[in-house]
Amino acid sequence: MAQRLVRYAxxxxxxxxxxxxxxxxSTEKENFTIIGAGVSESADQFVHITEPHGFNVGAARQPEGCVNSQHSHETAEVFVVHSGHWRLIFGPNREDGTLDIAPGDVxxxxxxxxxxxxxxxxxxxxxxxxxxxxxxGKVTWAPAVFESAADFGLKLTKGGTLIDTSDGDYTLREAELEAPLxxxxxxxxxxxxxxxxxxxxVRFADVAANPASPLAAPGVEEAGLIVPEATADGFAPGPISGWWPHGFNxxxxxxxxxxxxxxxxxRxxxxxxxxxGTLEVxxxxxxxxxxxxxxxxxxxxLPHALRNTASVxxxxxxxxxxxxxxRPLFESGAAA
Known part of the structure; x- marks a missing residue:
């Protein structure tokens, strides 16, 4: 179990x-691959847990003013704000509007x-x-991103591998390069x-607990955030259901x-x-x-229990x- 735990530190x-x-x-941004292969273009990316899950888990850590450039994904991308205030910016040239998100928002x-x-x-x-x-899959970058990267010697192959030409790294120069869209x-x-x-x-302040959740009990609330379809454990679709597949709740x-x-x-x-807070598993x-x-x-x-042992x-x-x-499978004699 210790090998299945990735601590923030x-x-x-x-x-x-x-x-x-x-x-x-964008120079100060840090990317993390916590579970799965991720979408990194660099061989330097460390993967914490390689076991396939049917989805990937990653993270980004950035200081004030740091930007993650315009890109598109072929599969779902869900942001959970752990800390800081962020602005999502839409369109290939950042021209299609923004959404601001804060701690706890999804x-x-x-x-x-x-x-x-x-x-x-x-x-x-x-x-x-x-x-x-x-x-x-791989990230699809807006054309302006390729132009900016080229000024600093960075190229991308069609397979999604990063080449640093400024460092004399030409080992992949025979590979076909990715072209702007x-x-x-x-x-x-x-x-x-x-x-x-x-x-x-979903704003954190607007999250509504589901009293029909099998986990609901005194002091315990479970709310649906992404529920693509009605589930066997008593959750209706929404508040985010999506018109594209997620493959997870x-x-x-x-x-x-x-x-x-x-x-x-x-199951x-x-x-x-x-x-x-803290959680004992x-x-x-x-x-x-x-x-x-x-x-x-x-x-x-794995039969497991959850407990909040802290004062918050x-x-x-x-x-x-x-x-x-x-529905979860409670052990005999446990409340369902």
Whole structure:
């Protein structure tokens, strides 16, 4: 189980993950691959947990004013704001509007549209990110990103590998280079209206617990954040359902001081990210105490219990694999 836990303090960043790594305004960003292959273009990217989950988990950490350049994904990209205030910027040239997100907010950006993001306030902020599928594909960059990167000697192959020509690295010079998108291709990656994109965001203050959740108990609340379709464990679609596939559910779990979820197991993959407070996860012969920023992937079928042992509430985001989620299997005698 210790090998399935990634503590915030142990995260290994990569500062050369993408083609915009030397572009002014983007040099200070740190990228993390926590679970899965991710979408990094650099061999320097460290992967914490390689086991396939049906989705990927990564993160970005940036100081004030730092920008992640305009790009598009072929699978779902979900931002969970752990710290800091951020601006999502839409369109290939940042021309299609913005959405501002704050700690606790969640935004799932639709596939096949350009987005970038910028850290707005003082200090360093952290975004926890879920990407769809085991292979989320490669990033599609806006043409202006290629132009800026070329000024600093960075090229990208069609396979998604970064080449640093300024450093004399020509080992891949025979490879075919990725070219900027044509006007016709750009036209296929249109930004939906901002009022439509508003359906893709949930403010932390607006999250509503589901009293029908099998985990609901005194001091325990579970809310649906991304629920693509009605689930077997009693959640209706929404508030983010999406018109593109996600392949997972995202829930918000809140435990008050002393609150307890009895031993139970899951039929699907479950990844827990602690946003605030502490969470004790226990199983036969062991337990782990998680703190803010920690990520744990729980083995399918493992009976485990959850408890808040601290004097402040615990708030955790939970990813469960699949568009549908089965009811948890509580051990005999445990409350369901």
């Amino acid at each position: 142990d995260l290994v960043p990569c500062r050369t993950a993408f083609i915009d790594t030397r572009t002014p305004g 935004c799932s950006v639709p596939t096949r549209m350009f987005r970038g993001f910028e850290k707005l306030d003082e200090g360093v902020g952290f975004l926890w990110v879920v990407l769809g599928q085991d292979d989320p 044509s006007e016709d291709d750009l036209a296929q990656l249109r930004t939906p209206p901002l009022e439509k994109l508003a359906e893709c965001m 995202l829930r918000l779990l809140t435990l008050q001081t002393g609150a307890y979820v009895p031993r139970h197991s899951r 699907e993959v479950e990844v827990i990210f602690v946003h605030s 226990s199983w036969d012969h062991g337990e782990i105490l998680m703190g803010a920023g920690d990520t744990l992937t729980v083995p399918v079928g 509430p615990c708030v955790a985001y939970v990813v469960r694999g699949g568009e549908d989620v089965a």
